[in-house]
Amino acid sequence: RPPISTLFPYTTLFRSRLKNGETTIADHYDEISVVFIDIVKFTEFSKTRSPEEVVQLLNAIYTEFDKIADKYGLEKIKTIGDCYMAVAGIPNPREDHSIMALSFAIEAMNIDTRIIGYGNFTGIDKINFRCGIDTGEVVAGVIGEKKFIFDIWGDVVNTASRMEGYSEQIGRAHV
16 A cells, blocks of 8 residues: 555645644635535445445545546545545645536546446446535644544535535536
8 A cells, every 4th residue: 555645645744734833733725626425325235245345345436536536636535434525725725626626526426337347346237426516615624633634614515515415316416
C-alpha cells in the first residue's frame, strides 16, 4: 500500500500545521462543491454475501472513486457505510469546483462494468448509484486528539446528503 500521506494529502498539510503548534485547525471556504454517492440496494446485497465479499466490493468501488477524485482534484472526506463523500475546492480553492464535482460524479457513477472484474461478484450485472451535489460555503477543520479527522460542516453538506437520499436510482446526479 502507498504511504498514508499519498492516500490522504490533507493529513500531510494539517499534520504540519499541528506540528507548528496550531491547536485548533479551522478554515472557512466560501465556494466549494460537496458530493455524496451511495450504492443503491447495498444493504440487501451485503445480507446475502460473506464479509469478505462485502469488503472486497466496497474496496474495489472506493479505490476507483479515489482514482477518479484525484483526476478531477476532489478531496475524499470520508466513507459512511456504502456512501462516499468528497469535496471540490478544498484544500485548494478553485473556480471550477462545481464542474469538477459533477465530472467526478458522472464518471464515478459509470464504473459498474469495470468493478465486476475486481472479484468474484456473481449475480451482479449492474451497480447503481444515487448522487447528491450542492455548492456553497463550509467550515473545515481537524477534530480529535487520539484519532484526528479532517471534516467539513455547513448547510451545503446537509443539503448534498439529502439530495443524494432523494435522487433517482438510475445513475443521475441530483444537483
